[in-house]
Amino acid sequence: MIKMKVDFKPKFFEAIKSYSREKFAADLMAGIIVGIVALPLAIAFGIASGVSPEKGLITAVIGGFIVSFLGGSSVQIGGPTGAFIVIVYGIVQQFGLQGLALATLMAGIMLVVMGLLRLGTIIKFIPYPIVIGFTSGIALTIFTTQIGDFLGLGIKDAPADFLSKWAVYFRHIDSADIWTAAIGIASIAIIAFTPRISRKVPGSLVAIVVITVAVYLLRTYAGIASVETIGDRFLIGSSIPSPEGFTFDMQTINMLMPAAFTIAMLGAIESLLSATVADGVTGDRHNSNTELIAQGAANIVVPFFGGIPVTGAIARTMTNINNGARTAVAGMIHAVVLLLMLLFLGGLTKHIPMACLAGVLIVVSYNMSGWRTVRSLLKGPKSDVMVMAVTFFLTVIFNLTIAIEIGMLMAVFLFVKRVSETSSVSVLRGQLDTRHHSDVLANKGDKAILAKGVEVYEIDGPFFFGVANKFDDVMRRMGDKPLVRIIRMRSVPFIDSTGVYNLETFVHSSQKEHIHIILSGVNPQVHQTLEKMGIEAMVGPDNIFSHIDNAVAHANKLAPLLAQKRAERHSKGKSSES
Secondary structure, three states, rough: OOOOOOOOOOOHHHHOOOOOHHHHHHHHHHHHHHHHHHHHHHHHHHHHOOOOHHHHHHHHHHHHHHHHOOOOOOOOOOOOOOHHHHHHHHHHHHHHHHHHHHHHHHHHHHHHHHHHHHOOOHHHHHHHHOOOOOOOHHHHHHHHHHHHHOOOOOOOOOOOOHHHHHHHHOOHHHOOOHHHHHHHHHHHHHHHHHHOOOOOOOOHHHHHHHHHHHHHHHHHHHOOOOOEEEEEEEEOOOOOOOOOOOOHHHHHHHHHHHHHHHHHHHHHHHHHHHHHHHHHHHHOOOOOHHHHHHHHHHHHHHHHHHOOOEOOOOHHHHHHHOOOOOOHHHHHHHHHHHHHHHHHHHHEEEEEEEEHHHHHHHHHHHHOOOHHHHHOOOOHHHHHHHHHHHHHHHHHOHHHHHHHHHHHHHHHHHHHHHHHHOOOEEEEEOOOOOOOOOOOOOOOOOEOOOOEEEEEEEEEOOOOHHHHHHHHHHHOOOOOOOOOEEEEEEEEOOOOOOHHHHHHHHHHHOOOOEEEEEEEEOOOOHHHHHOOOOOOOHHOOOHEEEEEHHHHHHHHHHHHHHHHHHHHHHHHHHHHOO
């Protein structure tokens, strides 16, 4: 029975063994600051995702605490992020809050399973152009969703898809409110210029405080009531709700499976990217499998309290690091700070203008766009540009689920194409150069002379489904019938079932024509595969060699005997005809 070792080692439990007052002081300051930074973002992400603002805060409180408590990174901050806005909004529109809760729970289970199966290195298998493509597409989509609130167009139930949404915007552009637009522009300006004065205070928080006070004064003393606030659209809760269950059936689970998979993949990518970036700054090394389990646990718990998907947040994690965080305690303090704000200041959030939140999210979308990275990738290989462009447009025009699936499929096909282009099959006769080859015996000559009727077929590269047909084509083009064919496989790191099938077909057809087959330079892994698949039995164990010198010597010895037998068959054939 195979026992699987679980790689679950939360950083919090490692840090607490040598925790000190100095570390707590640093974590306390960092936790308070990042909690303040997270407040406007949690509210904005909640509203943009199609749920009420306090659900964004609940997600940051519960999800953020679990991620820090169980996570594999010392400084990771978990919570709602802009990347999930598109997928969450689509689920809410199609399946409602119950559907969102179920999809989040399913995604959490998937993340835990990924961690238990030690798939924490999954980030390495996601091509960079795909990550940039869907991130930029999400950024444009977030920007698009905020135009109505930014300009005060007063559109109710705007279409979900990109093109229809912009069509509605243009039809209602005459209804734009100048005061609302001014508030949105002022919010962006404050966020942009705050770092020039102080990098310690988050610009989004300054913008929300200043603009909220300004709009309150305009409403109270100037009679300007056209600027919509959170309270005009939502009933704000100021407490953590009691956990609630939800109903589901297999039909709903099947319908939500693609969305849940997207949430899980996106959560894994973003959280591990965030942890990797943090490692580069702190010099620490996160445990990716533990991080996935923690992210999964957070997404399993959060939906019972009405929350939305949780993942690692790069911007808040960097804020945590820059303000002196030493351990995971800082992330737990950030969650406590948000909880206190929800309990005691939650009622004040109703005064925040929607245009101000739209300004915050427009800045978030600009930072997410990664336009400098896109510009540099456009100078790279055309295949990477194509993958990035297709992923981007599919994210914008359709949805993130389709974009990731098609993007990954394209990346796989392009990878197979590149590998097959670098693999080759060549035919050698007469004389074989054996210099600088790993399967050559020591103290042998540089040249190996091939006897008449002996040919060497060299496969250079993996012998898999992308190359097997190339091998088959080369063999079909060879019209001659040698006495011995040596298949040199010194440069074949692995062989798949398609390669085995083509090799088997080739061996069978050669033997039918009385052509002797010898295999040379077969590494242990490939040899084991050939043995299991019956190729060794077809060829014969005595005809498989580790070194080309031995293979050539054996072939040269067999050639005269095989030539004599072929001549005898030929003469017998003529006698029978006469």
